[in-house]
Amino acid sequence: MATLQDVANAAGVSKTTVSRFLNGSLDLPLRTADQIRAAIRDLDYRPNPHARRLSLGRSDTIALIVPDISSPFFATFVAAVEAEADARGLSLSLHATLNRRDRELSYIDTVARGHADGLIFITNHADDGELGRRLQAAGNCIIVDEDVSGTDLPKVFSDNEQGGYLAGRHLAEAGHRHLMLIGGGEEMISGERRHAGFMRGLHEVAGPQVRILRHQGTYTLETGRAAARRFLESPVDQRPSAIFATSDELMIGLMEVLQTSGIRVPEEVSVVGFDDVGPLHLFAPAITAVRQPVRDLGKSALALLLERAADGNKPPSEVLLPVTLIERASVAPPMSS
Amino acid sequence: MATLQDVANAAGVSKTTVSRFLNGSLDLPLRTADQIRAAIRDLDYRPNPHARRLSLGRSDTIALIVPDISSPFFATFVAAVEAEADARGLSLSLHATLNRRDRELSYIDTVARGHADGLIFITNHADDGELGRRLQAAGNCIIVDEDVSGTDLPKVFSDNEQGGYLAGRHLAEAGHRHLMLIGGGEEMISGERRHAGFMRGLHEVAGPQVRILRHQGTYTLETGRAAARRFLESPVDQRPSAIFATSDELMIGLMEVLQTSGIRVPEEVSVVGFDDVGPLHLFAPAITAVRQPVRDLGKSALALLLERAADGNKPPSEVLLPVTLIERASVAPPMSS
Incomplete structure (x- = not known):
């Protein structure tokens, strides 16, 4: 297996330069960066998982942030995303915010630090703009169920x-x-x-x-x-x-x-x-x-996230999924009529 | 804020030595390691979050692995752990395995690689011994709800x-x-x-x-x-x-x-x-x-995990929580009696 030193030799730079390039702490001239990338590709060099997450953002993990996992709606939504992620060989990391902004921001930061390749986000409260800014900055993100204003991100809602x-x-x-x-x-x-x-x-x-x-x-x-x-x-x-x-x-x-x-x-x-x-x-x-x-919401959110990861130029869209009325036994004419 | 160089100066070693010690790629004589640890403590040096996770295993994140997040029981259990973690300033990373062993092992590995300081684990199927071995190797782990044989880990069950x-x-x-x-x-x-x-x-x-x-x-x-x-x-x-x-x-x-x-x-x-x-x-x-x-199961599991993190010598125990019969309207004498 290729080592960091092999990559450094092939790219004609020092090991420290490769290491700092990989962990994002060094801005290199475009040509040097390309040489390092080519060496990594040619040698099939695989940094350890942590370094890989720090540098390339390919953890094969999707993060999912929801308000409260104990409500039937969110629990079923999460299960749908999990099943869909599994079918695509992805891991899922879930975070429940208790619908509190401090916890939302903290989990968004965790994701933005590179623990996941993408984020599916649901909030259940209004935003003063801060949440929107942080989500926008976090990059590859899909908003589901409830809108967050001030963002230019793809959205999936029920109708x-x-x-x-x-x-x-x-x-x-x-x-x-x-x-x-x-x-x-x-x-x-x-x-x-x-x-x-x-x-x-x-x-x-x-x-x-x-x-x-x-x-x-x-x-x-x-x-x-x-x-x-x-x-x-x-x-x-x-x-x-x-x-x-x-x-x-x-x-x-x-x-x-x-x-x-x-x-x-x-x-x-x-x-x-x-x-x-x-x-x-x-x-x-x-x-x-x-x-x-709710299962289609989960599937659509993940599909949209992966599309966007594959093609960052795809314009953001709002997807509305159809709902249906299920008639049972709890409606009758009013008493007085 | 103290830098890596400050720590190196205080410990009387090179910056590279401190860095390699922190990321676990260097075995040092006990005395040198202690000097570095003392310098880190005295200077209140905080490595960046990734390095910190790699080295000290103090991510302030607990991982929770459950079979299926959409069942009311697991959804409520997870919510209880989340509330308890929040009260203690901890983050929680949840993973649903769909009750499949390959997914269980993969998530256990993720946790063992240092993404979390501890693991609360629930499975819902029988084990041939492999799961037990991997959990045991993962270190700080609590088993909840359903036993995994062949492990010497603390357990929390309902009675x-x-x-x-x-x-x-x-x-x-x-x-x-x-x-x-x-x-x-x-x-x-x-x-x-x-x-x-x-x-x-x-x-x-x-x-x-x-x-x-x-x-x-x-x-x-x-x-x-x-x-x-x-x-x-x-x-x-x-x-x-x-x-x-x-x-x-x-x-x-x-x-x-x-x-x-x-x-x-x-x-x-x-x-x-x-x-x-x-x-x-x-x-x-x-x-x-x-x-x-179920809420007490969540609270007890987290409390036990933190106790164990604080005192690794604490012997593992099996905690049994009491259950109650809630009488409603679905039981009557048999028809023939």
């Missing part, structure tokens, strides 16, 4: 607007005119799009005669529970007749509180979910939900 | 035998004498212990008059579905009156097929689960299950 639209139409067609929407805050693009689509679907069927109670928060069990308590606080005759909970976590939190309070679904209130990754089909009642193509 | 016992007693007390157990294969220690405890609980209440149909496989939806089909193939009067499904995945697969086939739980068959990490409380009916202390 959130269409998902909201399907839910809105479905509930309006069942007769609902007073509805609650539980969702991410206004600064979340996924939440805004689900909300916009929901309103479009409702208005298309019911015209302007709809009343919406919007309960905002994070995509967590706790926000789902809080929304349910807010629903219960209203006098019975002033409650919305249907609820659109825009994530599995929100739906689980919502259903926990409704069941504990003895509220019958769909007799007293209809519910429609979003994600449909958790076992909503086994709930009592089985929950109607907009299904995200 | 699987006690969990099986609680399920067995509960079903025997409800009157069941002909039961089905769905579980991991005989070579899985978790599966063996759940089975042994189940038999103990049944015998303690019902004496030897119990009949067990044991359906073995992996802890997956597919094994749960296959077991349900096997149950349905028997003539109605020869079916077991109760089923113990020893993981959330098995329970979800089982319930899918039972519901599709119109089998009423618990009227026609009682079911008890294991894990209780998925939203079994929202199922129709709410499922009685043995709850694993």
